Structure formats: C-alpha cells, structure tokens
Amino acid sequence: MSTLHAQPESVAREGLMERLHGWAITVDHKRLGIMYILSGLVFFVVAGLEATAMRMQLIRPLNDFLTPQGFNQMFTMHGTTMVFLVGMPVLLGFGNFLIPLMIGARDMAFPRLNAFGFWLFLFGGALLYFSWLGGDGLYGAGGAPDVGWFAYSPLTSKTFSRGNSTDYWILGIMVSGFGSMTTAINFLATILCMRCPGMTLMRLPLMAWMMLVVAVLVITAIPVLTAAQVMLLLDRSLGAHFFDPQQEGSAVLWQHLFWFFGHPEVYILILPAFGFLSEIVPVFSRKVIFGYPLMVAATVAIAFISLGVWVHHMFVVGLPPWMNALFAASTFLISVPTGIKIFNWLGTMWGGRIRFDTPMLFCTGFLAMFLIGGLTGIMLAVVPFTTQLSDSYFVVGHFHYVLFGGTVFGIFAAIFYWYPKATGRMLDERLGKWAFWILLIGFNVVFLPMHFSGLLGMPRRIYTYQPDRGWEIWNLITTLGVPIQILGVALIVWNMVRSLGKGRVAGDDPWDAWTLEWATSSPPPEWNFDRIPTVTSARPLWDRKNPHDPDEEQP
C-alpha cells in the first residue's frame, strides 16, 4: 500500500486542480476537519468585518457610517455567522479531526455522511450570504436578513419583513443545521462504537467526552429550531398562522421554541472549548487532570440542566412569576457544575510545573475571561436585575466574555496546540505570545466598556444615539479596541500561513503529551495508525514513555 503512495512522478504530476479535486471528494475525517476549521475561520473574518462596521457607526453619537437598515443587517449577519458558521463548524471541525485520532480509530463511523455534513454546512453558509444578492426578492426591498440572530416574531412576518431576506436566513441556517445533525450522529456513533481495544468510556480523553455530550445536545436542540423554522417558513410562504398575532398566533411560542434550542446551543459552543482546556491544561501543567470522573459528571449535568434554563432569555416577556423564579433557580444551578470544572482546571494547575507556551497562555486567558462572563451571567439570572438590563449592552458584554473570551480563546488555544499535528510544523512561539497579549488587551478594551454603557442604559441593536446620554466615552473606547483585536487576529492568521512553510518541524509529539493523537506521525497518514493501538489507561503515551511507572487503574 505504501509503495503506491510513494511513487515520485505521480506526486510531481499532481497539479493544483488535482489537489483541489482531492480535497473536494475526500471522506478523510482529518481533511474534513481542516476544511471545517478553515471555512469557519473565513466566516470569522467576515463576521469580524461586520462587527467592525457596527463599531465604526457607534464610535460617536449621530454618526451616519451605516444606514439604520444596514446596521440591522450587520448585527443580524454578525450574530448568525458567529453562532452557526464560525462557532459550530470550527468546534465540530476539531471534533472531526481529533476524535478518531484520540480514540485510536481509522476514521469516523460514517465517513461519507461526514463529507455530506461538511458540504451542507458550507453551502448553507453560502446560501445565507447569497442573500446580499438575492434577498431583494420580487419586492425590491431587503438584502441581507435584518431581523436579529434570534429572528423574533412578528418582525419576521411577511408584513414587516418584505422580500426574501428572512427566507434566506431560515433556509441557510436550516441547511447548515442538517450538516450539524449529521455530524452529531457521526460523533456519537464513532465514540460509542469505534474505540480501540482497552479504550473504555472512563479512559476516553475528556475532549471526546465533551464532544459526545455536545452531540447529544445537537440532536436534542437543533431539530426544535428546525421545526420552528419550518413553521416560520409555512407562515411566510404558504400563509399559515403559527406566529401571526392577528389570527391569535403567538410571538411567545417562537421565543419558547427558539430559546429551547438557543440555550443548549450556548453549551454546544462552550463545551468543546472545555474539552480543549481539559486536554491542554494537564499537559502544560505536567499533571494528570484533577477529578476526571467529576469532570465527566459535571459535563453531563451541564447538558441536562441546559435543557431547562431557556426562559432566562425571556424574563421581560411577562411570563408568570413562578415560571421566572423556576428558571432563575435552574440557571443558578447550572453554574455549579461549571464552577466544578473551573476548580478542576485550577486543581490541575496547582502545584504543577506549568509551561506557559502559547496554548497554555490562551487557556489561562480563557479561565480569567470566562470567569468574568460566568459571573455576569449569574447576575443576569437574577430576575429584577435582568428586568433593568435586558437587551442592554451589559448583556452584549456578558455573552462576548463567554463566547469570545471563552469559546474563541479556547479555539485559539486548540489551534496552537494541534496545528503541529495537522501540518507537521510548529506555530511561531514569539508571534503567538504577541498575538495572545494583544488579543487579551484588545478584547478587554472592546468588551469591558460595554458593561458600563449597558449599566448606563444603552440598549443593544440601536444604530445610533443622542450625544447627552453619557455613553460617548464608553462607545469610543469600545471602538478604539477594535483595531487592537484585528491586529491580534491578523498575527494569528499570519502565523498560520507563515508557519506552514517556515515553521519548525514538529515531530510526532512536540508537547510531550499523553493522548493517542500524538502516537502517530504529524501529519498523520490517511489511515491514522499503522497498527490499531491498545490502551491500558487514560494516558496511553504516559504508559509508553514511563513503563516503570504506568498510570494506576482507577477502579
């Protein structure tokens, strides 16, 4: 088999078209994972530009950089892109790339379904962005969707959203949602059925555990969103009345259905990042993860509770007080397993020989920033507090600390940690450290002042404001942080491009790590492992490197 691959003339003859064709028809989980991550990063840049346009508009009062409708389109596309076309594909992409390697398998359980899911995601995203061209419909009104990423009814009805922009939002997200669902099926089937000999569930790397739970959440939450979107589509296209108040249809039903999806979605976006931390922190602390079983239990607990907290997005709707109280309580409850995890990572670092390479820096940044986002989250679980601050910039600041300071920092940690495995080259450490500090500073300059403008009463999603509200300085600072963040992201992109050719050769195991993906070559061969490994503990490479002192079996 290897002689077939090693013929030099066939490699030399392989032109650009052949190589692109190879990527287009691939069913290899590693290539699909890389394509997920790269297309997610392209959408990340697009969404960043949309955010930049919004911040340009808000830099001073009564600015006219964007029209009101243009501003609405920007925040709708920014939110929708970040959640569905950046967060999910990048995280699922890491799952795709890593799960078979980590559990000692040669591919996913359903490789072709895997490729199908990727192309659904990509074309769903393309469909959403095609709305800039096709959203006008026959009415000549529209363009990109402008109804916000949670598309509240009745704003989405034919009356208020003319043209086809909202239909593009529905269909683009639905198609990429089908992609996510096929990926979730694959994750579950792969992790449950394809583990190598000895890889019991309690020896599974924690990243795989988190991805397993994420897959369950995708299977639970996304179909409900799909159902709600089908209802909206029936309303808009066939004249049904699900969300039509004139026929006693209910705007609140849309909110219930959307947030039943929407809140588990938050955990779909953060649990994989928890998984990255659970892999990276032990390796760079030179200690085994603290409280493995508790970590698994906390993940499962988070998943269960996350299905019962959605009404905290609806505290100002006017639902009965007992309902608000119930969901406030469940929201407090979910911070307990999340807190357990934070303490477990701190417990892992405690007394360890910590190496602050770039992946570990991003993990440490994650811990601090996510903690702030978590604490403002607990504040927002208090119903009277939310009554005051709902739909203000305080909320915007809160969820950016969770999703940028949390998820995106986790993604950058993962990129620096696994880039050597995917490419065979190390990312530049000096550039990486610069990028981390610049990004950390830029992030706080942008998002910390949002809490203050929010506390001063600035609502989210307004396209401009009057000069006498005391919001000017905070908006100015926020916008001034944007170029700092752009510089940080640009450094990472530049680092990824440059290191592809010039980076130090990584070798199989550059971080002296313990999970199975580091047991094969970098980049791994198409079949991952020449021999399917057999494991006897949760840290198979530790056992191999320290045969005199293997990990003790936990009963």
Next chain:
Amino acid sequence: MSLATAAPADSWRPGRGKVGMACLIAMESFFFAGFIIAYLFYIGKGATGPWPREVLEVKPVLVNSAALIASSFTVIASVKALGRGHLAAMRWWLVLTILLGAWFIWGTWVEWRGLIWEHGLTLRTNLFGTTFYSLVGFHAFHVIVGLLALSTILGLGVMGRLRPARDTLRFELVSWYWHFVDVVWVFVFTTVYIVGLRP
C-alpha cells in the same frame, strides 16, 4: 494486527448502524415534539372556525390507526422471516406491511379531501388548520418516506438481492424507523383526536 479488528470485549461497543438510526429517531422525535407542542399550545385558540369538534371524525381515523399499528407487527414478522432465511415469507409479510401503510395514507387522503372540499379548512384558514395540517402532514410525509424505504427493500427481495446474513440487521434498522413512525402516530393521535377534541 489486521485492518479489520474484531470488537474488543473490554467495554460496551454497540453497532454503528444501531447508534446512527437511534440518533436519527431521536432527532425526528424532537422535531415532532415542536409541532406537537405548537398544536397543544394553540388548542381552542383562533379567530374563526371551523373548529376541530365540528369537522374531525374519530371513527375512520381509528380504523386507519389500527392499520398502521398492525403494520408494525407485520414488519417484525418480515424481519424475523429474513433472519430465518424464509425469503418468500419475508416478501409476503413486507407486501402486507406496505399495503397497511398505504391504507393509512389513503385514509389520510380521504380525511383531508373531506376537510378541504366539504368544510373549507386549509392551512391558511385558521390556527387549527395551520397546526393540524403541519403536524398530521409531516407525519404522513414520514409514512411515505418509510413506504419508499420498505418498497426498496421489497424490490431488492423480488430481484433476489437480499442475503439474510448480511441484510437482516439493515432491514431491522429500517423497521426501527417504521416503528418510530408508528409510535409518533400514537402521540399525534392522542394530541389531535383525544386532547384536541376534549370538550
């Protein structure tokens, strides 16, 4: 070690086909849950008639439901026949299953014809029409997909392309989907024809 390793016995490892089909069924269940919740949410609401108790007839639907539920048992018999290698019996049980499923779809068509042309109820008429046709219609759509899958298997059986050792599990997985369509109908029936008609 060879490329194809036997499943090791140290830990529970279900078949990937079973896990995949179970996941699909779970996703479909949550999809239907959305429509069932919408139906329950809107019972008794709406600006104009016709109302469910004026136009829905339970008796013919009960007969159709019996046919669909019976088809779940005939498909079990068909899978078992394939497992034992009784290909002729498998085909006849499968023909019966498809006929029962087709009967159900025919029944839905008769019911809808009456509702649309006699009572003037469509998707656009009122909230009842909206929720009724979307819920019952999505279920009927799933029955049709199931019928297409079963017909494909029947076609393969008639062409003599089925091998019991290889295909029994595959057929069984398709039959899981058919059972799911059946179970969903129990929930839909309860929602629409019992809870929805309560005075």
